[in-house]
Amino acid sequence: MVRASLRTDPAPVEGMSQPLCLSIDAMGGDTGPAVVVEGIALALARHPGLRYLLFGDEEKIRPILASRPALAAATEVRHTEVAVAMDDKPSHAVRAGRRRSSMWLAIQAVRDGEAQAAVSAGNTGALMAMSKICLKTMAHIERPAIAAIWPTTRGESIVLDVGASIGADAAHLVDMAIMGAAMARIVFDVEQPTVGLLNVGTEEIKGVDFVREANRILREAPIPGLLYHGFVEGDDLGRGTVDVVVTEGFTGNIALKTAEGTAKQISSYLRSAMDRTWMSRLGYLLARGAFEALRDRLDPRKVNGGVFLGLEGIVIKSHGGTDAVGFAGAVDMAHDMAQHHLMATIRQMLDETPEIAPV
Amino acid sequence: MVRASLRTDPAPVEGMSQPLCLSIDAMGGDTGPAVVVEGIALALARHPGLRYLLFGDEEKIRPILASRPALAAATEVRHTEVAVAMDDKPSHAVRAGRRRSSMWLAIQAVRDGEAQAAVSAGNTGALMAMSKICLKTMAHIERPAIAAIWPTTRGESIVLDVGASIGADAAHLVDMAIMGAAMARIVFDVEQPTVGLLNVGTEEIKGVDFVREANRILREAPIPGLLYHGFVEGDDLGRGTVDVVVTEGFTGNIALKTAEGTAKQISSYLRSAMDRTWMSRLGYLLARGAFEALRDRLDPRKVNGGVFLGLEGIVIKSHGGTDAVGFAGAVDMAHDMAQHHLMATIRQMLDETPEIAPV
Numbered sequence: 001m002v003r004a005s006l007r008t009d010p011a012p013v014e015g016m017s018q019p020l021c022l023s024i025d026a027m028g029g030d031t032g033p034a035v036v037v038e039g040i041a042l043a044l045a046r047h048p049g050l051r052y053l054l055f056g057d058e059e060k061i062r063p064i065l066a067s068r069p070a071l072a073a074a075t076e077v078r079h080t081e082v083a084v085a086m087d088d089k090p091s092h093a094v095r096a097g098r099r100r101s102s103m104w105l106a107i108q109a110v111r112d113g114e115a116q117a118a119v120s121a122g123n124t125g126a127l128m129a130m131s132k133i134c135l136k137t138m139a140h141i142e143r144p145a146i147a148a149i150w151p152t153t154r155g156e157s158i159v160l161d162v163g164a165s166i167g168a169d170a171a172h173l174v175d176m177a178i179m180g181a182a183m184a185r186i187v188f189d190v191e192q193p194t195v196g197l198l199n200v201g202t203e204e205i206k207g208v209d210f211v212r213e214a215n216r217i218l219r220e221a222p223i224p225g226l227l228y229h230g231f232v233e234g235d236d237l238g239r240g241t242v243d244v245v246v247t248e249g250f251t252g253n254i255a256l257k258t259a260e261g262t263a264k265q266i267s268s269y270l271r272s273a274m275d276r277t278w279m280s281r282l283g284y285l286l287a288r289g290a291f292e293a294l295r296d297r298l299d300p301r302k303v304n305g306g307v308f309l310g311l312e313g314i315v316i317k318s319h320g321g322t323d324a325v326g327f328a329g330a331v332d333m334a335h336d337m338a339q340h341h342l343m344a345t346i347r348q349m350l351d352e353t354p355e356i357a358p359v
Numbered sequence: 360m361v362r363a364s365l366r367t368d369p370a371p372v373e374g375m376s377q378p379l380c381l382s383i384d385a386m387g388g389d390t391g392p393a394v395v396v397e398g399i400a401l402a403l404a405r406h407p408g409l410r411y412l413l414f415g416d417e418e419k420i421r422p423i424l425a426s427r428p429a430l431a432a433a434t435e436v437r438h439t440e441v442a443v444a445m446d447d448k449p450s451h452a453v454r455a456g457r458r459r460s461s462m463w464l465a466i467q468a469v470r471d472g473e474a475q476a477a478v479s480a481g482n483t484g485a486l487m488a489m490s491k492i493c494l495k496t497m498a499h500i501e502r503p504a505i506a507a508i509w510p511t512t513r514g515e516s517i518v519l520d521v522g523a524s525i526g527a528d529a530a531h532l533v534d535m536a537i538m539g540a541a542m543a544r545i546v547f548d549v550e551q552p553t554v555g556l557l558n559v560g561t562e563e564i565k566g567v568d569f570v571r572e573a574n575r576i577l578r579e580a581p582i583p584g585l586l587y588h589g590f591v592e593g594d595d596l597g598r599g600t601v602d603v604v605v606t607e608g609f610t611g612n613i614a615l616k617t618a619e620g621t622a623k624q625i626s627s628y629l630r631s632a633m634d635r636t637w638m639s640r641l642g643y644l645l646a647r648g649a650f651e652a653l654r655d656r657l658d659p660r661k662v663n664g665g666v667f668l669g670l671e672g673i674v675i676k677s678h679g680g681t682d683a684v685g686f687a688g689a690v691d692m693a694h695d696m697a698q699h700h701l702m703a704t705i706r707q708m709l710d711e712t713p714e715i716a717p718v
Binding site: 207208247265268280285286288290293 | 510512522525526557559566567592593594596597598606608609610613614615616617618619620621622623624625626627628629632633635636638639641642643644645646647648649652653656657
């Protein structure tokens with residue numbers, strides 16, 4: 001199989017920036033190509049050199065592009081007949097969509113070196129299954145993970161795995177620590193991001209066996225390029241105690257959705273509280289700027305874009321229900337990961353990681 | 360071993376209410392007996408017939424009781440020399456505190472039928488270890504769980520296990536569904552509480568094996584006294600989709616702490632947003648009543664009191680860092696569970712549960 005070419009993943013060259021091309025699945029998401037096209041237009045305005053390969057139904061895409069000449073000039077549309085449905089089982093999506101769906105072809109463009117990262121708002125399971133088949137996992141990486149940006153009181157953290165796979169072992173957690181730290185070096189522009197393992201207590205006696213074993217490995221064999229912090233708990237996520245929180249995918253997915261649900265719940269409490277009396281409604285009007293600032297901080301579109309880590313190429317999952325602003329955020333993430341050489345950073349960190357001592 | 364007597368767990372008798380006695384560990388928690396004594400005084404005012412057995416350092420307790428004659432009249436103080444420290448390992452706490460610590464003796468009073476429920480704000484691990492040794496687990500129950508009250512947009516739900524044990528199998532999840540439903544029948548006063556299994560997706564194909572297996576059992580052999588809803592996700596917790604959410608203890612503990620952390624995080628965002636301009640500060644003043652209502656809804660003291668389920672007696676864990684209002688909430692929980700025959704309700708539901716068919 002043809003691997004991602006040098007152009008897909010250039011070695012970091014000081015002061016030299018590559019013209020970037022991103023491949024986009026126009027047919028993913030709950031709302032169809034209009035949101036995707038509007039989203040890539042927003043991202044193009046922020047990254048004027050960017051180019052797009054846009055996969056999808058040409059008849060639907062062309063009219064939307066027609067009114068956006070700058071975008072049309074930066075975009076090559078490739079017509080596809082097949083679109084993966086949001087509720088397709090991954091196995092069915094692969095059977096029906098291999099080599100011909102907009103999702104598959106967007107990923108394949110990364111594999112073939114035509115694009116440096118792929119973005120899709122489609123079905124997560126199908127996107128991961130196709131990415132694994134088409135791109136393959138990186139050497140020395142057991143399985144991929146999905147990393148999310150988590151807003152914290154101190155700024156942002158990276159949390160992984162938020163649902164690529166169920167179950168983990170110690171080696172998988174250590175791989176995720178390395179990959180998450182590589183992503184953090186780019187996202188947060190720090191040399192040595194701090195990394196914690198999510199557990200039920202900070203005492204070393206607590207928790208499940210594979211988490212304790214990963215803790216031992218990370219303590220005993222320090223990895224260049226990351227600072228291992230130790231265990232963190234659920235409430236450290238919002239506190240931003242570490243730059244990178246590593247956990248198994250079942251727990252990570254539940255933690256992510258629990259936090260999203262709690263944020264919605266409190267917003268709903270707040271809305272009904274402010275609507276109680278004419279005094280509180282007046283107070284709301286006066287403090288509207290503050291509420292807008294709060295809404296802005298809680299805006300899930302600002303942290304849209306799950307990064308698939310551990311594959312031979314960069315794939316970004318946008319939330320399926322997002323709007324153009326959210327999709328543009330996922331495109332920004334793809335741009336940054338490609339621009340700052342995520343693949344090379346991960347490979348370099350893996351190369352520098354000492355052999356894991358068996359127990 | 361002497362089992363909890365009939366008095367501990369009377370059969371439900373219509374229209375007849377038993378005089379209740381609760382055993383209290385005065386030495387648990389971060390702040391010592393003053394908070395505990397003030398807390399039980401608050402609860403006594405709400406439940407005037409209540410009696411207490413108070414275990415702890417008499418020299419510290421007597422002066423606080425002296426100024427509260429009504430409480431002193433309802434309370435029997437039993438002096439103990441040994442107190443379990445908040446950071447003791449459970450094994451050490453059991454060795455050092457068995458049969459002589461305030462925590463152990465409070466539990467033992469339940470075993471011996473002197474009290475109908477025990478309350479402690481001490482170290483969770485030690486309290487669970489001592490409860491298991493002293494009270495033993497109920498017949499047909501593999502292991503105990505800790506159930507928490509979870510505030511939702513619709514009211515409240517019960518979530519278990521939030522940290523009694525790590526790992527679970529299908530039978531343990533089914534036991535928790537039954538015990539959680541028994542508690543929900545009391546707390547929410549409904550005949551058939553709805554129960555969901557926490558998972559990463561609502562499609563039946565998703566998730567870990569033992570969760571899917573528990574789902575199969577609950578679907579195929581309906582349990583009288585509960586309505587099985589199916590899978591729920593992390594964001595269903597705050598939404599209050601079901602009355603009872605069942606999950607394994609590692610994930611449940613992380614979900615609970617993640618929600619607590621997110622609530623704190625948003626409160627801190629809100630505070631700094633309201634402090635931005637003089638307009639927003641004025642708005643804050645006008646809407647102060649609304650913010651107080653919000654604070655009240657988010658007050659963790661209102662849902663204080665983790666219920667240990669699956670033991671031959673009722674034990675309630677108060678948060679270690681709570682104040683008197685919070686401790687009184689845990690005492691209320693103990694009162695309600697004893698008053699409304701939690702033990703008999705669980706036993707009845709277990710008796711009525713069909714045999715679990717092997718796969």
